Each structure stands twice: as structure tokens, then as C-alpha cells.
Amino acid sequence: MPIPVRRLAALLLATLAHSAVWAAEAQVAVAANFAEPIKAIAAVLEKTTGHTLKITLGSTGKLFAQIRNGAPFDMLLAADTRTPEALEKAGLAQPGSRFTYATGKLVLWSAKVGRVDDVGAVLKAADLGKVAFAAPKVAPYGAAAVEAMDKLGLSAALAPKLVQGESIGQAFNFVYTGNADVGFVALSQVLEGGQLRSGSVWVLPSTLYSPIRQDAVVLRRGAGNEAAQALVNLLQSPNVKDLIRSYGYGL
Structure with a gap:
């Protein structure tokens, strides 16, 4: 019924x-x-x-x-x-x-297409602008970035160019808005559907930093x-x- x-x-x-x-x-x-x-x-x-x-x-x-x-x-x-x-x-x-x-995986990213190559040579470029990273004391990705710069032997050369964000989110925004030329960010921030959303990127070898x-x-x-x-x-x-x-x- x-x-x-x-x-x-x-x-x-x-x-x-x-x-x-x-x-x-x-x-x-x-x-x-x-x-x-x-x-x-x-x-x-x-x-x-x-x-x-x-x-x-x-x-x-x-x-x-x-x-x-x-x-x-x-x-x-x-x-x-x-x-x-x-x-x-x-x-x-x-x-x-x-x-x-x-x-997590650490990358070097620029909002500009072609700015970052697949070996990170831009970090040694004469025209390199500001380099963003997250505060290493509070952000594990920031600590990983510091470790990577040390292993690359670039810490001293990059020191005058570094701009520090309070989080990896702020570091990403510095690059996204053009306030930094490149930045050490998380791979997850630059991918969409498994593909690079915009700009250019270098996925750092895992040997350059401790596992995140x-x-x-x-x-x-x-x-x-x-x-x-x-x-x-x-x-x-x-x-x-x-x-x-x-x-x-x-x-």
C-alpha cells in the first residue's frame, strides 16, 4: 500500500x-x-x-x-x-x-614561465631578485629550504636576497604577487590536477633536505x-x- x-x-x-x-x-x-x-x-x-x-x-x-x-x-x-x-x-x-x-616535497617556484629551470640554476643568476622562504623556526618547509641552501653551498650568496614569510602560505604569496622573484614552497601549492598551475618550477632532489x-x-x-x-x-x-x-x- x-x-x-x-x-x-x-x-x-x-x-x-x-x-x-x-x-x-x-x-x-x-x-x-x-x-x-x-x-x-x-x-x-x-x-x-x-x-x-x-x-x-x-x-x-x-x-x-x-x-x-x-x-x-x-x-x-x-x-x-x-x-x-x-x-x-x-x-x-x-x-x-x-x-x-x-x-611533503620542496620546490623552487617562480610565477614567471621559464624563470626556473630543472636544475635550479636561477639561484646563481646575476639578475636574481628576492627569494622567499618560510620561517624555519615555525615552518618545517622553511627549515627544509635552509637545509637545501646549505647543501647547495648558496646560503651566504642568497642571504641578502632572502625574504621570510611567517608560513609557507605567505612565502608562496610573496612569489605569486611578484614581491619575490622565486621562492621555496611546497609542491602541493603549485599543482592542480597533478599539473603545474602556472609559472615554472624545480622539484628539489630529496637528498638536499630531510624528509618532510x-x-x-x-x-x-x-x-x-x-x-x-x-x-x-x-x-x-x-x-x-x-x-x-x-x-x-x-x-
Whole structure:
């Protein structure tokens, strides 16, 4: 027997209300290099579970300081392993919740087509302008850039040209807006659909810097938060791992 329209409408409303009750929100602190992937992942999360994310981007060091000072985050996606470990030791993270969600790659990028070649010779060019990088004390990609410049033997020569951003996001913006000629940024920032979005790029050999292993951890406030747990599950799923790879990360 067909269900009467009124009863069908009531059932639909009840179902929607039930879904709304169970939909949760997680406040997630995310390293700036992961800005584009986390947007895509948040959209997948909402579409598949109804849960939503409130995302705060920044350098890993600054996010760590905010968490230590009581910022209401449920989860941290860092750009290193040391910060999540430190949060565990300080009792600010859920024990056993830490895992690696990506391994980053450092690149030298210019917004100008043809400016950067495939061996980074532009760093020795007489007409080289400002060189952007992220603050090494708070941004793991900035520390990697310093390490790479040291190994290339260019630290002294480049010192007068360096401009430092508070995060890898700000370093990217210096180059994007033309305030820097080139910059050491994350590969994920310059790719779209696995292809270079614009400009020119040199992917630095991994031998020039220590591995940028990026760990996530559920914070003490996130215990029992269904949206945070759903994000953990999603980050470890095969399809989302493929999505992360498409932004130039290793796993």
C-alpha cells in the first residue's frame, strides 16, 4: 500500500532532523602547505558523512603555540612529526592517535614561465631578485629550504636576497604577487590536477633536505568528536590517499 503523502513528508523530515542531530563539526588546525588538499577533503567528508570541518591554516609552530595556549582545536594536521609527538608528551593529544598522512616535497617556484629551470640554476643568476622562504623556526618547509641552501653551498650568496614569510602560505604569496622573484614552497601549492598551475618550477632532489613527514593527531578536546574521527578514517582511505598524491605528496 502506498504511503500517504503527509506521512511520507513527515518521515522525510524526521530523517533529515535525525541526520542533522548526528552531523558534527570538528575544528582542525592545518599546516599551510596542505591548504588546497584539506578543502577538497572537507568537501568529501561533508558529502559522504554530513560532518563539517572548521579549518584554521598556519605554520605548524604557530598552531602548536595556539594549542598550548588553549585554542579549541579537535585535531592537528602538522607539517612535521615532532609537533604531534610534543603534544602527546604534553598530554594535549589522544594517545595512539598519531599517524602520517603525507610526505611533503620542496620546490623552487617562480610565477614567471621559464624563470626556473630543472636544475635550479636561477639561484646563481646575476639578475636574481628576492627569494622567499618560510620561517624555519615555525615552518618545517622553511627549515627544509635552509637545509637545501646549505647543501647547495648558496646560503651566504642568497642571504641578502632572502625574504621570510611567517608560513609557507605567505612565502608562496610573496612569489605569486611578484614581491619575490622565486621562492621555496611546497609542491602541493603549485599543482592542480597533478599539473603545474602556472609559472615554472624545480622539484628539489630529496637528498638536499630531510624528509618532510607530516603527521596528524587527534587532540584531547577532539576525543569522541565524530567529525574528527571521520576525518581520520577518510585520510587513511585509499581514495583520499590518491587525492593527496595528486597534489604532489608522497605517502
